[in-house]
Amino acid sequence: MSQEVLVLNSDYEPLNICNMRRAIALVFLGKVDVLHEDGHSFHTVSSIYTAPSVVRLRNHVRRPTPQLKLSRRSVLARDNHTCQYCGYRGTDLTVDHVIPKRLGGKNTWDNLVACCKKCNSKKSDKTLAQFGHPLLHTPRKPKYVPFISFTKFVNGSRNLIWRDYLPVFQETNPEFVTAERESMANAAG
Numbered sequence: 001m002s003q004e005v006l007v008l009n010s011d012y013e014p015l016n017i018c019n020m021r022r023a024i025a026l027v028f029l030g031k032v033d034v035l036h037e038d039g040h041s042f043h044t045v046s047s048i049y050t051a052p053s054v055v056r057l058r059n060h061v062r063r064p065t066p067q068l069k070l071s072r073r074s075v076l077a078r079d080n081h082t083c084q085y086c087g088y089r090g091t092d093l094t095v096d097h098v099i100p101k102r103l104g105g106k107n108t109w110d111n112l113v114a115c116c117k118k119c120n121s122k123k124s125d126k127t128l129a130q131f132g133h134p135l136l137h138t139p140r141k142p143k144y145v146p147f148i149s150f151t152k153f154v155n156g157s158r159n160l161i162w163r164d165y166l167p168v169f170q171e172t173n174p175e176f177v178t179a180e181r182e183s184m185a186n187a188a189g
Contacts, residue, residue, distance in 0.1 A: 003019075003020045003038060003051060003053075004017050004019060004020070004156075005017065005018055005019070005020060005022075006053065006054045006055070006156060006162050006165060007023070007026075007032070007056075008035070008054065008055065008056040008057065008165055009057055010056065010057050010058065010059060011060065012056065012165060014153075014156075014165055014166055014167075015057070015063070017152045020042075020051055020052075023051075023052050023055055024049075024051070024052070027052060027055065031057065031058060031059070032055040033056050034054075034055055035052075035055060036052070036053040036161050037051060037052055037053055038050075038051050038052065038053035038161075039051075053159075053161050053162075054162065070107065070108070070109060072095050075109075075113070075114060076093055076095070076114050077153075077155075078109075078114075078142055079113060079114035079137070080114075081093060082114060082136070083114060083115050083116040083119055084096075084113035084114055084115060084135045084136045084139070085116075085119040085123070085131075085133045085135065086116060086118070086119050086133070088118075088119075090116065092116070093114045093115060093117075094115050094116075094120050095112050095114065095115065096112070096113055096115035096119070096123060097111055097112060098110075098111050098112070098113060098135070099111055100127070101125075103125075103127065108141075109139060109141035110140055111139065113135060113139050153166065
């Protein structure tokens with residue numbers, strides 16, 4: 001039961017991603033309606049049930065507007081785990097200051113990018129002009145602030161069923177945007 005389930009508020013706004021055990025408990029307590037099932041099944045003593053993939057709360061939960069926190073994980077998620085200098089994709093990335101700290105660079109969304117260890121050591125504390133590599137994408141603070149963690153939001157946008165319920169956030173996954181544009185062009189032409 002390691003699958004994850006998207007939890008929506010009663011107005012279909014994404015609230016959380018929980019584990020399957022928690023989602024099943026919510027279903028049996030009558031607190032949620034199952035909108036999509038993932039095709040897997042689980043067994044009880046007397047029955048077999050299909051595991052949920054997306055559930056919606058029956059009662060509305062009011063939550064304060066979340067604040068997007070600047071962290072290493074959120075910078076890596078924003079940049080889709082891709083080095084912003086060479087395009088390397090991986091899990092062993094670091095975070096680099098575009099304007100080095102010694103030159104007054106701050107820890108802000110506009111000054112931090114995902115960077116592979118090789119590019120980070122080459123760039124060191126040089127400016128972009130001194131380094132000679134342009135950035136693949138201009139770093140900026142994400143405009144959409146999800147109720148769920150930013151990292152889970154980005155990962156969840158890869159789930160085909162969940163995409164119907166997650167707001168479009170083009171900055172998180174450039175490959176998805178390119179694929180969407182191509183499919184729209186093919187459908188139109």
